[in-house]
Amino acid sequence: GENVEQHPSTLSVQEGDSAVIKCTYSDSASNYFPWYKQELGKGPQLIIDIRSNVGEKKDQRIAVTLNKTAKHFSLHITETQPEDSAVYFCAASTDTGNQFYFGTGTSLTVIP
């Protein structure tokens, strides 16, 4: 089955700096890669996603890149703000299955 690894587990950055979270996956059949933000006591919220036919996608301060050959994808947050502090999860999924495989999460702290 699919195995998704996520690094780092914790990340602290100064406000205004950039943050990068990386994930790798094992199943070459995976073709959909969403990223979720989870605030304390709440459910995960989809913030950006990318499909395997695209190498990069950007939405304002957040972007996701995908390297299919190396089987890794990354979340980039620029100009970080304190409200970006949360736990971020990456995930991988395929069209053939009905499952999403999640990374172990990254706790991001943006220091004002």
Added chain:
Amino acid sequence: GAVVSQHPSRVICKSGTSVKIECRSLDFQATTMFWYRQFPKQSLMLMATSNEGSKATYEQGVEKDKFLINHASLTLSTLTVTSAHPEDSSFYICSASVGGREKLFFGSGTQLSVL
């Protein structure tokens, strides 16, 4: 994005009682719903996958008789924790997808505390 409503957000119950958690897709029909359990500072642990009108598929190690899942309609799935015990205390989260291939949206979670 699509909205998934989960209730209650928090429940405290006595040991031995049963607790029902509801998960509704408000603006789309969810052919598949997933139930997760999450311990503090840990990732999401998939408990079961439910498809409308059929029996849920449970992950290995999850007791079917303990965690009853019903997906009676395309917009509603319920998780009932039967005869709850303190070790069942956890954060439970539902999610729903459209057509099994599309985006996955999560409910707001339910914090269950069993005394």
